[in-house]
Amino acid sequence: MKNSILLVVALVISGSVFSQTKTVSGATFKSQMDIKGTKLLYNGAGLREKYTIDLYVSALYLPNQTMNGTTVLNNDEIQVIEIKIVSDKVTREKFNSSVKEGFAKASDGKASTSDISKFTGFFSAEIKDGDDILMIYKPGKGTAVMINGAYKGLVEGLEFKKALFSIWLGSTPVDKKLKSKMLGKV
Secondary structure (H helix, E strand, C coil): CHHHHHHHHHHHHHHHHHCCEEEECCEEEECEEEECCEEEEEEEEEEEEECCEEEEEEEEEECCCCCCHHHHHHCCCCEEEEEEECCCCCCHHHHHHHHHHHHHHCCCCCCCHHHHHHHHHCCCCCCCCCCEEEEEEECCCEEEEEECCEEEEEEECHHHHHHHHHHHHCCCCCCHHHHHHHCCCC
16 A cells, blocks of 8 residues: 555656656656746747758747747747757858848848848857747846856847847747747647
């Protein structure tokens, strides 16, 4: 009897541990994130592929889950896009080039050339397989970038966040399937 109770307790504990993460294409994400006292919920995640090569997995975290990209772009609230690099084919040069192309196609917000240069400047070190990139939008401040837990800097303004997040969630995203998965549409 005592062993049965211990087994049930162990299963309940292990079940709650497993439910605290989500694994997408081999990358593991927390089911929620705390940003200075604000709880953000995992909204969805997807794999970015190009020419059949897996490049990265990106996840979206929001205070309230939604499947509406326009709502995400326009809401002036804490939001996070987390990118986990899953390929050694992603280099600093290719990443920054892709981001610049994404800004050129961005359907929402405004990003000046100086804002884009500042943002891409945060990626001065070589990018490698296993790197974890957080883009954290903070209302009234802007979008902060952290790479592998190290703070890299901040680009001010809601309009910049709209343009940046539009790369993945706008009307002309870098990858429509990825957008759909980040918005929780499976």
